[in-house]
Amino acid sequence: MAGAAVVSLAGVLLIGLGIGGVLGGDPAASPEPAPSPLPASAAPITGVPLSGVAAPMRPARPAAVYIPSIGVAAPLMELGLDANGAIQNPPFDPPNLAGWYRYGPVPGQRGAAVITGHLDTRTGPAVFARLKDVKRGDQVQVLRADRSVAVFVVDKVEHTPKRRFPAKKVYAKLAYPGLRLVTCGGTFDRRAHSYEDNTIVYAHLAAPYYPGR
Numbered sequence: 001m002a003g004a005a006v007v008s009l010a011g012v013l014l015i016g017l018g019i020g021g022v023l024g025g026d027p028a029a030s031p032e033p034a035p036s037p038l039p040a041s042a043a044p045i046t047g048v049p050l051s052g053v054a055a056p057m058r059p060a061r062p063a064a065v066y067i068p069s070i071g072v073a074a075p076l077m078e079l080g081l082d083a084n085g086a087i088q089n090p091p092f093d094p095p096n097l098a099g100w101y102r103y104g105p106v107p108g109q110r111g112a113a114v115i116t117g118h119l120d121t122r123t124g125p126a127v128f129a130r131l132k133d134v135k136r137g138d139q140v141q142v143l144r145a146d147r148s149v150a151v152f153v154v155d156k157v158e159h160t161p162k163r164r165f166p167a168k169k170v171y172a173k174l175a176y177p178g179l180r181l182v183t184c185g186g187t188f189d190r191r192a193h194s195y196e197d198n199t200i201v202y203a204h205l206a207a208p209y210y211p212g213r
Contacts, residue, residue: 044066044068044073044139044141045141045149045151045209048149048151048207048209049207050151050153050206050207051206051207052206053176053177053204053205053206054177054205054206054207054208055208056108056109056110056176056177056205057108057109057144057148057150057177057205057208058146058148059106059108059109060106060108060144060145060146060148061078061106061144061145062076062100062106062107062113062115062142062143062144062145062150063075063076063143063144063145064076064142064143065098065115065140065141065142065143065181066140066141066142066143067131067134067138067139067140067141067181068138068139068141069133069134069135069138069139070130070131070133070134070138071130072127072128072130073096074096074097074098074117074127075096075097075098076097076098076099076100076115076142077090077097077098077099077100078099078100078102079099079100079101079102079116080102080103081103087099087101087116090116090117090118092118092121092122092126093121095118095120095121095123095124095125095126095127096126096127097117097127098115098116098117098127098128099115099116099117100113100114100115101113101114101115101116104171105177106144107142107144107150107152107177107179108142108144108148108150108177108205108208109177110174110175110176110177111173111174111177111178112170112171112172112173112174112178112179112180113142113177113178113179113180114170114171114179114180114182115142115179115180115181115182116181116182116183117131117181117182117183118183118184119131119183119184119185119195119199128181128183128199131157131181131183131185131199131201132157132159132185132199134154134157134181134201135154135157136154136155136156136157137153137154138153138154139151139152139153139154139206140152140153140154140179140181140201140203142179146210147210147211148208148209148210148211149208149209150177150179150205150208150209151205151206151207151208151209152178152179152203152204152205152206153203153204153206154201154202154203155202155203155204156201156202157199157200157201157202158199158200158201158202159185159186159197159198159199159200160197160198160200161186161196161197161198162194162195162196162197162198165198166200169202170182170200176204176205177204177205178202178203178204178205179201179202179203179204179205180200180201180202180203181200181201181203182198182199182200182201183198183199184197184198184199185197185198185199
């Protein structure tokens with residue numbers, strides 16, 4: 001899908017993160033869960049030298065996301081578009097599951113890769129329950145299918161009303177490898193069955209890690 005089309009839809013794509021669907025809508029409309037469990041040996045890596053902005057990595061499907069500062073270690077599933085042209089919702093079960101928007105860049109490649117996750121479910125917190133606590137300078141690590149890890153550093157965290165979702169920034173055509181993490185936030189609107197705001201984390205690739213190098 002062309003980047004321009006994604007931007008034009010984004011104002012309605014990312015508007016309901018939390019109970020009622022990560023991106024709005026009925027939880028029953030979520031895709032069937034098809035993630036692989038985290039590998040037994042998978043863990044955030046340490047001691048990797050960080051540069052200002054690293055060069056793009058070779059392509060490899062993302063498999064898991066780690067945010068050490070808030071204790072996130074979650075498998076990733078692919079998300080496409082639903083019949084209405086909105087990003088599909090990750091399923092509510094398992095709650096520790098995030099989704100990568102597969103029509104955007106792969107994390108580690110040039111451009112703005114997008115990962116979304118629920119804030120909570122009807123029974124408790126979900127994968128991005130503490131995303132609002134992420135700080136500038138924190139790391140976000142994406143484990144990929146070739147066992148490489150894309151190590152991102154957070155540039156900023158933004159809290160914005162859904163009605164003013166910053167689509168152009170989230171889906172920007174970057175000249176460097178970037179990452180956006182998106183969930184809901186703010187007050188829960190019981191009438192709309194949705195949260196009023198979005199929490200968005202912006203990050204850049206600071207180090208590519210390939211095992212054995």
